Amino acid sequence: MTEYTFETIDKLLDMLKKKHPKAFFNDELDLKKLDEILQNENQIKSGLQWLGKEASKNQALSKSNFKLTPNPEKSIEFNSSENIFIEGDNLDALKLLQEDFTERIKAIYIDPPYNTGSESFVYTDKFSSAKSSQKPENHFESIHSNWLSMIYPRLILGRKLLRNDGLIFVSIDDHELANLKLLMDEVFGEENYIEIFSWVKSETPANLSRKSKKVVEYVLCYQKLKDKSKFKGIKKTSPSSNGLLNQSNAINILTFPKNKVTTRIPDGKIPKGNYGTDKYTIELLEDTEVKAGFFIKKVTLKAKFKWTQPKLDEEIKKGTFIQIPTIKLSPSYEKLSYDEEVPPNLINHKVGVDTNETASKELQAMLGAKVFDFPKPPSLIKYLLGFSDDSEGIFLDFFAGSGATAQAVLEMNEKDLGKRKYICVQLPETIKHNTEAYRNGFRKISEITHKRLSLLHKKHKNSLPKIDSGFKYFELKELENQGTFVF
Ligand SMILES: C[S@@+](CC[C@H](N)C(=O)[O-])C[C@H]1O[C@@H](n2cnc3c(N)ncnc32)[C@H](O)[C@@H]1O
Incomplete structure (x- = not known):
């Protein structure tokens, strides 16, 4: 057996450090990390690759350490309502929903953090691992890998909840659009890709860049199993x-x-x-x-x-x-009739969809202050869900934010007396002191969602004929605590 000198080992470690700096922590070689890196390298590289991809996929496979615990006090019409609000991390919520909702969701709409790097939003929108003073060794890894590791297992779990005719819509801007398209092709299958819709988010875009004014952002759309049914465009009422x-x-x-x-x-x-x-x-x-x-x-x-x-x-x-x-x-x-034409891939006021500005103003009027950054207009979500609707379907938003999807579902029901149900999930993300939300008494983002859902109930509870505007409120509790809930 060859004996290696310390000098050879030092050289070897130097080489490794140059080639795989991520395998070192505080100058010590982390063998597990090195193994993961080498395994990643050895795989046939198809689709999008990033450091930590395997580990993040495994997150979708492991069991949750939490259980859903009902909170009747925070619920409205707990015993009769079929709408659900879950306060907690959506990774666990999605695992726990599998038991009762696998292949039962008609459509998912999500609007995840876009990874803009901004630190001024009420919710976290910075996933990069590089400190602003550091010059990243690998730009892609430091900017995008944490975000991809966050979204990947959630997309895998979300897909399992969709019915075969179910759809997923994901709002995104150009920070992660290219990566998300590749990732969704992998999770949902390129053959099930439908469209990247462009939504006109602003009528008065900021003039911040020297190169372009940002007027649109995007909505990626996939069907679980793409079929031949025709999407419905604008709904026309006589x-x-x-x-x-x-x-x-x-x-x-x-x-x-x-x-x-x-x-x-x-x-x-x-x-x-x-x-x-x-x-x-x-x-x-x-x-x-x-x-x-x-x-x-x-x-x-x-x-x-x-x-x-x-x-x-x-x-x-x-x-x-x-x-x-x-x-x-x-x-x-x-009579409700539909336009013969399928929806155009530009979404704007011509199809009855509002902008961020309108959505912000309306939410501000509802909550009394500007407590949430860039809420989506319910008209956008209603329009998307209407492409292939089911008036008794279940609609899921696991990055609920201020609760725009819940509002969209209730308004759709009020219009046609449907029995659609919503499931919304929102992290109890701590609200920073220097925000309008904090000044208005909100301490967690889930409190904003809860407030909007409660106000929506107040608005719709007396509508005739009656629609289900209540909700069951669940929290995630660690498993040692007793008691489980069956839907
Ligand atoms: C862009 S906002 C969604 C805004 C929403 N569409 C609206 O119109 O109000 C993203 C939301 O996802 C939430 N979020 C981020 N990570 C989450 C997680 N792991 N589980 C649940 N919610 C999460 C954030 O707190 C934030 O409220």
């Missing part, structure tokens, strides 16, 4: 509702099924008899009843109608809204 009576038709009987017809009539029983006006009569043939803006019993009417019973049944099946707004019991219908 300008006014149409009456269902036609005085030149013969008298006919129509039965409107229970829980399908909305009304402004207050709660209570409505006895059979003659309704309508002097000009036309409408006879209610059986007693019926109204609760929370709906007829909860079938409504059988005799009058001169435009439609026959089969036509009415078909329209209800297609999702046409039927209303019997007042005690005159005159029914009307409202």
